Amino acid sequence: MMRRYAVILAAGQGTRMKSKLYKVLHPVLGRPMVQHVIDQIKAVKVDKTVTVVGHGAEKVSEHIGNDTEFVIQGEQLGTGHAVMQAEDLLKDKHGTTIVVCGDTPLITTETYQALFAHHENEGASATILTAKAEDPTGYGRVIRNEADEVERIVEHKDASGAERLVDEINTGTYCFDNQALFAALKEVSNDNVQGEYYLPDVIEILRNKKEKVTASLTPDFEETLGVNDRVALAQAEKIMKKRINEKHMRNGVAISDPDNTYIHPGVVIEQDAVIHPGTHITGGSTVKMDAEIGPNSEVDNCYVGIGSVVKQSVATNSKIGDRVNVGPFAHIRPESAIGDDAKVGNFVEIKKTVIGEGSKVPHLSYMGDAQVGSNVNVGCGTITVNYDGKNKYVTTIEDDSFIGCNSNLIAPVTIGKGSYVAAGSTITKDVPTESLSVARARQTNKEGYATRLKNRQKD
Template structure:
């Protein structure tokens, strides 16, 4: 009878392979899927089953894998890559003081879920078998090893597809490449596996026949979730895995109250959070640690990276990188918010506008064809079409400060460092090189004082001064 006592669980993840078919200098398990290294997905799944420790078997670009995965895991370096069985054997010294069960997984299987691993672990404990294999009734997986069973239903051996005779190849049950074993079984039998094969390698699958022949029961858990068994061997597999992970992410979001108009053209990375009643239009990509509030409309064709967006915000045909947009603001179409840009509540950033390292105050407007960099724009200010902040003098960057309610006329150049006072205005085409007092009106090249903005609105000849279009 299987033990009812709590059973410790560890894991070994095989991540040493070069991945020749990826045709890349990068370690295979570090290729990105939805913005994260492929290996991270299997490590996340292991966290869901609460393993006590994880040993990563590394080899190709070992230092790179260590750096990316960090110190939370143990590492075993397989300097000579002599097969999967040899990889697990390399990991055993890291489990020298461990007694319990061990999940053995491949780092290039990012679609395995915590739920499947929990099911495999539970089935292993319930059966009392020494080794349990994850399998599927899937003869269409032509390149997968076939499961040969004993009359009592236990597994006798795994035969790799290339080694099958016609009868074995006709078997329907295939090995998916995930295992749960008693650590004692691994210690006893892995050193006995030979390498008498064409590749002169030690195969993990040979453990099954060795254990079975010694009377150690080997079981199998059949799963209907074939999608989760997809391994990544080349860039086409990588793209397919990305599609699956993205579909899962969008499905969870839609169940949580987010509208995704076209899931086929919408990409959302796992670190993104989106509030209910937000609508995501086609061609939108949300990346990094982006947070989107409720009731927003994003897209079409919008990219948001590591940004925070408030509630009831409208963003269309735009790019946001490490930016913040507060409640009820609008961005786009064709706007570019660069890092450290903050758009205040109800503000408007219109078409062909670039904002960089700047604050746009509440209710302020930058409607079109402007560059605002290293600036602070006060609430309710209006930045006319074609305005630029000339923030770089060839050596250093300088700040531009625009006060509340200021009116910057079309095609104004603000040569930083410069301050425009609250309620001040510039005429169209002005080049402002000196500070403008609050309430003043300046115009010309260079801009010169005309009169106070709060005086009569018309000049002596009765004509209104040309300050540019207000939007």
């Protein structure tokens, strides 16, 4: 198989975004748009990827990490100049180099693969990824001859009336013979109004040398969208959301209102799961079969087990077991684990806590830094008092315990197996196994005292 390389152009600041965040780092469904490009390119199995960075180079490289090598375009002098920055890493390579913009997050692996295959099967020196546009205004037109060969690319402002009627447009993505690319780049001139070196000029240079230039037409114009402003960013997110939701539905997931359901690319959802409107499932979340999420739930980087329900709740970086009921209006904070058949009810907050199998925290409670065993019942209003202003401490509630309503468990403290804590208690010492702990002031009734108070108030 021919060797393959990739150059990703990600140096632009993106002034039309009107943002302090660098253009290619703007997220599309939670992932920087340049990361989408890299992920799709990586799936084609290229031998080396080089990303050209400029504005915000440190931030861009920090987000991308080790998925690519980097070169810096110190001055933004055009797309041709950007590709020139990769010469030292690629000039001695033989094979095919794809050049793609970091602001085109919707192009799929399948399209990249088809572009590579077309280019290599044709034995071309250059292949342009093209698309048919209903309204090609503003796009460079791909002009073919009578033999259907690509002759040149004409920018909209330079096109004649007849050329402007052409609806096949240049998407800005190309495949090149690597040696031909860097040889032609040496001949690209900046003799133009902007004083920049344009990559499309390589096409004309190769044609003048009688090199073969072809075009690979993608049937989906939408996926070639370049994101240059906030409007296009919203369009890209909408298109990707639709694509992802349709994939899940075709795999057997029930999504009743896909227009109002947001699922990130890295999410795994098994068949017969049900996703209700207003739900966001993000990060590397996994939702197992027969689970039900929403409406209006946020599940970020969580595992949700078989048959579990997360209703109108927020869960982050945690594991939810099988047949668990969460919500409504529960908050499961990071590093928590909810065991099978457990319940986390309304207005309950769980933080860095393990809830054992079959245990219940039904409502209006806070469990922070706690280890809760199996078959434990935590009464309404119970709080683990885990923070002394400087340090966090652990509360342990062992199996089969019963915690009465409005109890304060002052950590570090252990409630022994099978024990009871009376409602309204403030527990500061360990409770032995199979014990009843009552830690509250003795009730005193002063008969007639209320009448005396009322009489004083009248005086």
